[in-house]
Amino acid sequence: MTEKEKLTEDKIAEAAREVFIEKGMAGARMQEIADRAGINKSLLHYYFRSKEKLFNFIFSKIIDRVGIMFQNIMQEGVSIEDKLKGFVSTYIDVLMKNPFLPNFIFNELTRNPEAIFDHYKNANIEPSKFFKPLENQLAAEKYNINPQDFMINVISMVIFPIAAKPIIKQIVFEGDEKAYKAFMQLRKESIVKFVLSALEGYKE
Amino acid sequence: MTEKEKLTEDKIAEAAREVFIEKGMAGARMQEIADRAGINKSLLHYYFRSKEKLFNFIFSKIIDRVGIMFQNIMQEGVSIEDKLKGFVSTYIDVLMKNPFLPNFIFNELTRNPEAIFDHYKNANIEPSKFFKPLENQLAAEKYNINPQDFMINVISMVIFPIAAKPIIKQIVFEGDEKAYKAFMQLRKESIVKFVLSALEGYKE
DNA sequence: GTAGGGTTTAACCAAGTGGTTAATGCAAAT
DNA sequence: ATTTGCATTAACCACTTGGTTAAACCCTAC
Numbered sequence: 001m002t003e004k005e006k007l008t009e010d011k012i013a014e015a016a017r018e019v020f021i022e023k024g025m026a027g028a029r030m031q032e033i034a035d036r037a038g039i040n041k042s043l044l045h046y047y048f049r050s051k052e053k054l055f056n057f058i059f060s061k062i063i064d065r066v067g068i069m070f071q072n073i074m075q076e077g078v079s080i081e082d083k084l085k086g087f088v089s090t091y092i093d094v095l096m097k098n099p100f101l102p103n104f105i106f107n108e109l110t111r112n113p114e115a116i117f118d119h120y121k122n123a124n125i126e127p128s129k130f131f132k133p134l135e136n137q138l139a140a141e142k143y144n145i146n147p148q149d150f151m152i153n154v155i156s157m158v159i160f161p162i163a164a165k166p167i168i169k170q171i172v173f174e175g176d177e178k179a180y181k182a183f184m185q186l187r188k189e190s191i192v193k194f195v196l197s198a199l200e201g202y203k204e
Numbered sequence: 205m206t207e208k209e210k211l212t213e214d215k216i217a218e219a220a221r222e223v224f225i226e227k228g229m230a231g232a233r234m235q236e237i238a239d240r241a242g243i244n245k246s247l248l249h250y251y252f253r254s255k256e257k258l259f260n261f262i263f264s265k266i267i268d269r270v271g272i273m274f275q276n277i278m279q280e281g282v283s284i285e286d287k288l289k290g291f292v293s294t295y296i297d298v299l300m301k302n303p304f305l306p307n308f309i310f311n312e313l314t315r316n317p318e319a320i321f322d323h324y325k326n327a328n329i330e331p332s333k334f335f336k337p338l339e340n341q342l343a344a345e346k347y348n349i350n351p352q353d354f355m356i357n358v359i360s361m362v363i364f365p366i367a368a369k370p371i372i373k374q375i376v377f378e379g380d381e382k383a384y385k386a387f388m389q390l391r392k393e394s395i396v397k398f399v400l401s402a403l404e405g406y407k408e
Numbered sequence: 409g410t411a412g413g414g415t416t417t418a419a420c421c422a423a424g425t426g427g428t429t430a431a432t433g434c435a436a437a438t
Numbered sequence: 439a440t441t442t443g444c445a446t447t448a449a450c451c452a453c454t455t456g457g458t459t460a461a462a463c464c465c466t467a468c
Binding site: 023105183197 | 227228230231307309311313314317320321331335349350352353356360363365367369370371372373374376391394397398399401402403405406
């Protein structure tokens, strides 16, 4: 029955996603994925022939989702300020729920950089699609700042504190999880304020 | 002879550092470390009893170095502007030479967060030592910004683009290594400008 | 019911892993 | 020259790893 099949495949995909993100490709164990999916290890190989195939399947799906989400936020035909607010808020929420995601993506892409290149051929994601509009918009609103710098600054301030969570939590908040979380929530506003304040200095 | 011993131990440490940083604890192979050090695998266990011991030794040294470097920059009794310039420039230089370092630290600390806590007991590094001064300094110079946000924003903008190198290089610069490197060099100035511009908005 | 085909499993395998051991090399001290 | 003690190595080991195989287990169709 294709119903049952889908169920099993989904259980595997979900378990694999968890384990790969937590442990990375090298640290992940097929046995652990099978256990978390509640199935026999052989079934993994029945549905996905090898660890590498399974990994690529999961990784591609993740990259796609991230790319599309990014594209959506960037394409809204709204002001820079609203784009900024939307991006910061949405991404902090998503990443707080998936705190291992940034490291995972960094790692696996560092391990095998061609993966992006190979992948973006098939996907309908085109960086220039959201990059050019931002460039035009900055120019239109008379902000004389390099759009690449601008964008990377914003993304940095959102993603870094999540990738570096253990360090920040320990060193800045003495291990207090709640304090860290509260801080990250406040950052939704503080980042926007910081960036808008910076932008003022670039007004022509 | 203690001379020769030091040499071997150093060769091991250097090779181990390379491999651990590139592949992480899980991905590193004792055989590869031995090969890169040009010695027999048994010698690794002769000098450092286990993979874990070797890893902890290397990891501690790295954390110490990073912490001390950070402390030094932050303790200089100079203006915020000069501190900022020093930090950005020094860290970009160091990290461009060690591009795997951020990911490595993120990963291993995520894997075992207690490591920081356990480690900072022995080390003479005290976060408040460089954190309080910055707080006072921001207040003294009449900048009404949360020092935690300020510091994390700056660090983010420096470290993130190195951790995310493969993504940025591919998506922003279409795989052009030189363009990426040039961009990172320019960031030494652009980050400072951006932050100083932002700070203006916080002046009381 | 039973034949057939996809699904699931237990048992197994070869390769690779960190780690041990016993022997060898080698330089200084006697 | 012989002994002594550390440095180094080859051979080996137990265990884990991803992956295979053949049998068991369902369902559905006849």
